[in-house]
Amino acid sequence: KKSDRMARYTADQLERVTQELVPPPFVPKHEQVAKGKPKVVQVTLTVEEKQVELENGVKAWVSAFNGSVPGPLIVCHQHDYVELTLKNPKTNALAHNIDLHASTGALGGGELTLVSPGEEVTFRFKATKVGTFVYHCAPGGIMIPWHVAMGMAGAIMVLPRDGLKDGHGNPIRYDKAYYVGEQDFYVPTDKNGKYKEYSTVTGSMNDTLEVMKTLTPSHIVFNGAVGALTGKNAMTAKVGETVMFIHSQPNRDTRPHIIGGHGDYVWATGQFNDAPQTDLETWGIPGGCAGAAIYTFLQPGLYAYVNHNLIEAIMKGAAGHIKVDGEWDDDLMVQLKKPTKMA
């Protein structure tokens, strides 16, 4: 088989390319069908510890791959090698590493990548499995849930070399792709119920761990803050466009839903080699997993993209918008009689 032949190359025989990572919800430029032989895809992630505003007046310390929560989406094809440099600037206080669910061995790379402030490390893995996969920091012990609950997670998409297929061998292609990273935060409160602030990341640790033990997040947000994907930051599409949404959650189960739309093709656990589910209203993604859904927009308007636990969406923050331009189709939906006084 062609794919097996491609698997036989080793890294030293292959072309090297540098992938420009971009902040989510954007996705690096990529081919949907691989051209030629596998490649060595070089990427760099730099960890930034900083305070962010989760919502108006509520601050939280994050550890952020390339400064964003989630970290940037990495994209490659099966049999590519990913060569990753992880940098931990000396301005940081904590040691970090990276565990990529797409990789094989050494705790997903975690054992080979632990860097103290001021250090960098480079490692390489072969993308043997196709799909969408979470990556996250996992420096050991209690640092693991804490760093992840500080937003230190992202995703990698490993596409089949010949592109996505439906369950009957037909190609599926998308016009654009967005990456939505959902993250649970656990901001401590004082005895009056007011969210607390901390002047250092280490100072925030113990209180945050206490909240984490309750398994009840104070915030569940898309792309790092309440409203990060609304207003001028809304995602966009056009009627007739086919959009892929990659969605990751490193901890809690989630259930993406496009209000007014559907998942035409859904790989809820991200596994592109299996037949996608079709025509879903909502899809369940287990914690520690990245999934993908594809939808062709048929109507214009402002769509909400939510975690359909509506309390988590509206009261905790897990909601974004998609602004879709185009012509309204009365055949699909029409208001026949405006709101009027009841007979």
Add this chain to the structure above:
Amino acid sequence: KKSDRMARYTADQLERVTQELVPPPFVPKHEQVAKGKPKVVQVTLTVEEKQVELENGVKAWVSAFNGSVPGPLIVCHQHDYVELTLKNPKTNALAHNIDLHASTGALGGGELTLVSPGEEVTFRFKATKVGTFVYHCAPGGIMIPWHVAMGMAGAIMVLPRDGLKDGHGNPIRYDKAYYVGEQDFYVPTDKNGKYKEYSTVTGSMNDTLEVMKTLTPSHIVFNGAVGALTGKNAMTAKVGETVMFIHSQPNRDTRPHIIGGHGDYVWATGQFNDAPQTDLETWGIPGGCAGAAIYTFLQPGLYAYVNHNLIEAIMKGAAGHIKVDGEWDDDLMVQLKKPTKMA
């Protein structure tokens, strides 16, 4: 393809029928295989704000489509048009609307259907996707999770025109169908832990929202109250009968299970165009989703139908009964030795 030809009709070319909606767990009379051309299916939903008894002595305000939690199941076939009139009597205090996950655009109809007390509205959508889908009120902002947490949700089943199929193209038919709507409630307590009562729906809002923020329901019930599907309200079946169970949860993940039975065929996210899973003990339905399971009963007796988080089933209320008549089959199960003193 036949189904494509059917998709080409528009609403004005089609016969109009009125669907008599019935209170859950019952399901409107319907054909499993569509006869003739698509239809325009007219339904009316009237919102009722009222206080109900969730369990002995515990009251909660609900907003209920047609007075029941969940609202009634709507049934149609793919390519049918659903023409829905939503009435909000002037005796109500709140504005309401409807977002149907089966529809396309305008926030699932939510944008076109907002009615103040004393108003009604009529809109129409085409059922382009097959499956079981949640509908719910979604009047915007904090009203969304609050109205849904007041039970303002139901489901619609869009059947394939040629009926259900297993994964090999063979028809699947059911002898009867039940609709179980699971709903999380968040009843506030006073400082002694006693459930509070409120004289108005708006008066109950702020306290209820505070409980919702904990993500921990006080009650999780089937069909509006603890015990709504037990005793004289138990579902019924006969040995040899094939029963479909449609199950919706607008918020939280759930995991239906028939104690002593199975899911012979299960569409956990409700998607009838995909091959069903077979022979499941328990199926996971993500929040914001309606799923369906089919079981042919092989033994008589009283079955429990539960959400198999057994704390949610027994301590929060998510349990019902199915009373099955018929002959016991010793080959499937037999008590060989009654409880006796241990040797």
Add this chain to the structure above:
Amino acid sequence: KKSDRMARYTADQLERVTQELVPPPFVPKHEQVAKGKPKVVQVTLTVEEKQVELENGVKAWVSAFNGSVPGPLIVCHQHDYVELTLKNPKTNALAHNIDLHASTGALGGGELTLVSPGEEVTFRFKATKVGTFVYHCAPGGIMIPWHVAMGMAGAIMVLPRDGLKDGHGNPIRYDKAYYVGEQDFYVPTDKNGKYKEYSTVTGSMNDTLEVMKTLTPSHIVFNGAVGALTGKNAMTAKVGETVMFIHSQPNRDTRPHIIGGHGDYVWATGQFNDAPQTDLETWGIPGGCAGAAIYTFLQPGLYAYVNHNLIEAIMKGAAGHIKVDGEWDDDLMVQLKKPTKMA
């Protein structure tokens, strides 16, 4: 069909064998492909009520099938009969029974097996459905969630007579199998937040039920205690070995993940007659369900096997280890540049 012919035998025509049950994570000796006719598989489960140490200094009362949490895995093939004797020694304080999700009727056997302290009972069921299935105690009412939350659950694996298959009819075989039973515990605390101890199982009931109502476990553990599958109790494998992991959770949803590995083939709800999902990072198992995953290890090292809600894994206890011997493969992963001072 051959399988139909096998289904026609009745228990009295068949050979009887006694299955030696073993403590988890170990799995009874078994054939992957059934030889000859179905069998009557005799097993005995004895209930032990006892106090265990969940983690250093934290004690909890458990009700344990054969003294272990989870109870032992039972293994048989489709069309076998399972003849089960349940013993409740008079040293116990509570009545117990068993509900097996693999069986049909009488609340999964629960109605036929209730035994008071000092009693035993024997019943038999036919394993008509293939898959991995939870069993648990379900003595009625509030006893159901309480006994289950005391660890009184296990699993049974019913293999297809001709063994496991991928989605294309090809056989899947494993070199070894482990059974991981995940269990949520709800240990009460005193007003200083210190975990309480109780001198009797009945004395622990009311406080434990109060914690259970919060739906927030104090502990979520694999095989009965924090660290039960680490250190000298770690699971083991060799590079090149194919290992099956059966995973059950009687209550809460879970999401198994092998850090540094994958699920090559996954039946998340345990249903062996359906095509497995392939190449998963993480798989979602609904509460009240047992699932199975198969992985061929490609790298040596210490793998963690976790519930990938990382708070549940690290702060609540849901983590184990797999020690894998063999040769490291630099092609799959290599550290190219050790941690060094950043440029």
